[in-house]
Amino acid sequence: MKWSGRRESGNVEDRRGRGGRMVVGGGLGAIVIVVIATLFGVDPRQMLELAPTTQQDSVPVDPHQEELKRFVSVVLADTEDIWGEIFARQGATYQKPWVVLFTEQVESACGFASAASGPFYCPPDQKVYMDLSFFDELQSRFGAQGDFAIAYVVAHEVGHHVQNQMGLTDKVHAMQGQVSPEEYNRMSVRLELQADFLAGVWAHYAQNSLDVVEPGDFEEAIAAAGAVGDDRIQRETSGRVIPDAFTHGTSAQRIAWFQRGFTTGDVSQGDTFGIDYDDL
Ligand SMILES: [Zn+2]
Numbered sequence: 687m688k689w690s691g692r693r694e695s696g697n698v699e700d701r702r703g704r705g706g707r708m709v710v711g712g713g714l715g716a717i718v719i720v721v722i723a724t725l726f727g728v729d730p731r732q733m734l735e736l737a738p739t740t741q742q743d744s745v746p747v748d749p750h751q752e753e754l755k756r757f758v759s760v761v762l763a764d765t766e767d768i769w770g771e772i773f774a775r776q777g778a779t780y781q782k783p784w785v786v787l788f789t790e791q792v793e794s795a796c797g798f799a800s801a802a803s804g805p806f807y808c809p810p811d812q813k814v815y816m817d818l819s820f821f822d823e824l825q826s827r828f829g830a831q832g833d834f835a836i837a838y839v840v841a842h843e844v845g846h847h848v849q850n851q852m853g854l855t856d857k858v859h860a861m862q863g864q865v866s867p868e869e870y871n872r873m874s875v876r877l878e879l880q881a882d883f884l885a886g887v888w889a890h891y892a893q894n895s896l897d898v899v900e901p902g903d904f905e906e907a908i909a910a911a912g913a914v915g916d917d918r919i920q921r922e923t924s925g926r927v928i929p930d931a932f933t934h935g936t937s938a939q940r941i942a943w944f945q946r947g948f949t950t951g952d953v954s955q956g957d958t959f960g961i962d963y964d965d966l
Pocket of ligand 1: 881
């Protein structure tokens with residue numbers, strides 16, 4: 687993918703090296719802050735986040751990770767342009783998501799998550815969380831090579847944000863407890879496959895409007911779509927990120943839906959909820 691020197695998104699929050707746990711060390715310090723904050727009517731979480739960190743400055747800069755960060759920022763910028771345009775065409779306004787980079791563990795509105803969870807989107811705070819080391823794993827463990835494999839993952843997570851903006855995420859979450867676990871699992875699969883489709887729509891525009899797709903890119907994304915059945919989705923808007931026990935659709939399904947988005951670039955073709963589950 688041609689990405690060098692292109693616009694980078696400003697919506698990248700770099701929390702690498704900050705651990706993610708309460709930076710004051712929790713315990714009594716945290717309790718004191720919570721009490722003080724409550725007395726002054728301040729959201730204690732805000733204060734805990736503002737507390738100075740000691741680790742931040744001492745983290746050495748890794749050139750490989752810095753390059754990954756720039757790449758992710760460029761892909762995110764592309765998704766902003768593309769989804770901004772698609773939403774505008776429907777008379778709607780696209781609210782850009784944030785991407786939070788972290789190492790090891792992170793606190794989100796969906797609770798604490800470790801890097802082992804893989805990249806995830808948290809609907810309540812509308813942020814995508816990712817530990818950049820996942821992309822090395824994508825290559826070494828899942829065998830998905832190349833920059834477009836990474837771009838696919840970013841676009842898939844942004845796809846979850848698009849679903850959230852469209853109100854689909856809430857609809858699915860509202861079904862939890864209302865339907866059998868099996869049926870809820872199927873809804874989750876529909877949501878995942880649609881995120882793959884939306885990643886494909888991004889790829890369509892990257893090729894046709896931006897002309898940044900290079901030979902072999904499509905295959906890289908297909909390989910990643912087939913390899914990663916492992917991303918994590920937020921199951922309860924109120925709860926934590928739970929290592930998921932459900933499937934994301936078969937590799938063949940994931941590839942097919944990505945391909946469909948890539949070929950058509952037409953959002954209306956991605957109604958994974960409107961067709962028979964067996965036909966997905
Ligand atoms: Zn997903």
